[in-house]
Amino acid sequence: MNRKLYALCGADRSRPFSPHVWKTALSLAHKGLDYETLPVGFTEIPTIENGATKMVPLLRDGDTLISDSFDIAVYLEKTYPDRPSLFGGPGGQAMARFIESWSQLTLHTALVKVVVLDIHDRLAPVDQAYFRSSREARFGTTLEAVVEKNAQAELAAFAARLEPIRATLKRQPFIGGETPLFSDYILFGPLQWARITSPMAILAAGDPVTDWFERCLDLYDGIGRSVTAA
Amino acid sequence: MNRKLYALCGADRSRPFSPHVWKTALSLAHKGLDYETLPVGFTEIPTIENGATKMVPLLRDGDTLISDSFDIAVYLEKTYPDRPSLFGGPGGQAMARFIESWSQLTLHTALVKVVVLDIHDRLAPVDQAYFRSSREARFGTTLEAVVEKNAQAELAAFAARLEPIRATLKRQPFIGGETPLFSDYILFGPLQWARITSPMAILAAGDPVTDWFERCLDLYDGIGRSVTAA
Numbered sequence: 056m057n058r059k060l061y062a063l064c065g066a067d068r069s070r071p072f073s074p075h076v077w078k079t080a081l082s083l084a085h086k087g088l089d090y091e092t093l094p095v096g097f098t099e100i101p102t103i104e105n106g107a108t109k110m111v112p113l114l115r116d117g118d119t120l121i122s123d124s125f126d127i128a129v130y131l132e133k134t135y136p137d138r139p140s141l142f143g144g145p146g147g148q149a150m151a152r153f154i155e156s157w158s159q160l161t162l163h164t165a166l167v168k169v170v171v172l173d174i175h176d177r178l179a180p181v182d183q184a185y186f187r188s189s190r191e192a193r194f195g196t197t198l199e200a201v202v203e204k205n206a207q208a209e210l211a212a213f214a215a216r217l218e219p220i221r222a223t224l225k226r227q228p229f230i231g232g233e234t235p236l237f238s239d240y241i242l243f244g245p246l247q248w249a250r251i252t253s254p255m256a257i258l259a260a261g262d263p264v265t266d267w268f269e270r271c272l273d274l275y276d277g278i279g280r281s282v283t284a285a
Numbered sequence: 286m287n288r289k290l291y292a293l294c295g296a297d298r299s300r301p302f303s304p305h306v307w308k309t310a311l312s313l314a315h316k317g318l319d320y321e322t323l324p325v326g327f328t329e330i331p332t333i334e335n336g337a338t339k340m341v342p343l344l345r346d347g348d349t350l351i352s353d354s355f356d357i358a359v360y361l362e363k364t365y366p367d368r369p370s371l372f373g374g375p376g377g378q379a380m381a382r383f384i385e386s387w388s389q390l391t392l393h394t395a396l397v398k399v400v401v402l403d404i405h406d407r408l409a410p411v412d413q414a415y416f417r418s419s420r421e422a423r424f425g426t427t428l429e430a431v432v433e434k435n436a437q438a439e440l441a442a443f444a445a446r447l448e449p450i451r452a453t454l455k456r457q458p459f460i461g462g463e464t465p466l467f468s469d470y471i472l473f474g475p476l477q478w479a480r481i482t483s484p485m486a487i488l489a490a491g492d493p494v495t496d497w498f499e500r501c502l503d504l505y506d507g508i509g510r511s512v513t514a515a
Contacts, residue, residue: 144374146381149462153384156452222386232379 058083061103061113064094065177070282072174072251074163074244077279078124079112081240084275086131086138090114097182124244125155128237141237151238154230161216162245166257168205172198173253173285210255217264224263228270235274243271247279254285288313291333291343294324295407300512302404302481304393304474307509308354309342311470314505316361316368320344327412354474355385358467371467381468384460391446392475396487398435402428403483403515440485447494454493458500465504473501477509484515 060079062071071077071094083090095103100111107113108122114130121130129148132141142148175186175198187198194201220230220242229235230242246268249257258265272279290309292301301307301322313320325333330341337343338352344360351360359378362371372378405416405428417428424431450460450472459465460472476498479487488495502509 140376142374143376143379144372145377146370146373146461146466146468147376147379149373149457149466150377150380150384150460150468152456153449153453153460153468154380157387157449160448160452218390219383219387222390223383226382227379230380230383231376236376236379238376238380238383 057115057117058088058090059115060090060092061095061100061108061111061115062092063100063111064096065174065182066179067177068094070177070251072177072248072282073111074248075110075124076112077247078237078240078244079114079127080278081235081243081271081274082124082128082131082141082237083114084278085141085235085237085240086135088131088135088138096179098185124241125152125237128240143231143236147231147236147238151236151241154238155241157219158241158245162242165209165213165216166245166249168201168209169255169257170249170253172202173255177252177285206255210257213257214259214262217262220264220267221262224267229267235271239267239271243268243279247272250284251282252285287345287347288318288320289345290320290322291325291330291338291341291345292322293330293341294326295404295412296409297407298324300407300481302407302478302512303341304478305340305354306342307477308467308470308474309344309357310508311465311473311501311504312354312358312361312371312467313344314508315371315465315467315470316365318361318365318368326409328415354471355382355467358470373461373466377461377466377468381466381471384468385471387449388471388475392472395439395443395446396475396479398431398439399485399487400479400483402432403485407482407515436485440487443487444489444492447492450494450497451492454497459497465501469497469501473498473509477502480514481512482515 062076063073064071071092095111101109104113104120107120110122112124112127113120113122114127121127128141142151171190175183178186191197223230227233230238246257258268292306293303294301301324325341331339334343334350337350340352342354342357343352344357351357358371372381401420405413408416421427453460457463460468476487488498
């Protein structure tokens, strides 16, 4: 296979969990492009492809190496223009940047405080030390304290954070309109990350956002469901 | 003139202030379409065009009457496809709904608590009674209490609310990309509403969002500046 996606995994190499890698997995499926998933642990990332990247996703497409889920989506859009569009035009590509910014600031920042210890516990031993020290430096406290202090409050407030998604879904089945676009995969990524790494219930039954998330899990022969919930 | 935009005004009929009408004013300018602005007070709205609308903007374009700033943008895009696009494709049209939802939930809800009394004070007497009673019913308290209780806190927290815009502007000069799209006018609307109705400083000097707002004020021969700041 000439197309390879390097995907972050824990001790179980069959359970890629990075939100950003999931954005790329759905982007490739959206374009109908086959690929091989190569699992990597956190501490392996600097060694892949001769040190090509510090972060995943990293995509090898023939002779091209490209990282960052948004840059990969732009690359796929440009390289495979005859396949279904990921952005629905240049306006969609620009506005997806707003959705990415909002998602990082609103979803990722909340969910990390819920799932960070669950992620740690699922890593291979060699990656646990790296993960703990780098994340504890970022938070200024232990992973245990991050979760104990924040997880319940973040979970209780999480439904309110989703309100712009919920309001949009009153008008259309996907953020991209009648069918999903990269904007949907941007928002799917962090929710899938939480689904795979943590047993905590992030989304409530009956919420239109939950229904949309389930629709996203069903896409492309259910590749989102190829990894079960934690 | 066969194209008329009904625009909400206070006692000074030369100062349209509705955030949604401003979105339409910029949409028409974006398309290079001439129009006549017809000022209306709150209590006049039900009388215009034989009761065609409960809310402005209302656009008459020849034989067509259409309300709601987003619906008008979609109408203009469809009716004048050879003029510059307001959405940059179907993806941009769909994603602009997310930006509209976010703006309503994040910018409008905060700014109304800052400017609601300023708006009241600028209305014609006949509109003040309607405005006070309808808004006080909505807030469950007096306009004076809304502002006294919330305005300073909302102003202090407002810069943080703008973070998704600020993050997007690190990558591109407009939310629509290299040039503005309707997504920019969605976000411009509430900031222009505050600029025209209230002397409170909403945006800080040196903030990239302020620089973007100034660029929006400059668009189309500076029509945003055709009404001075309060």
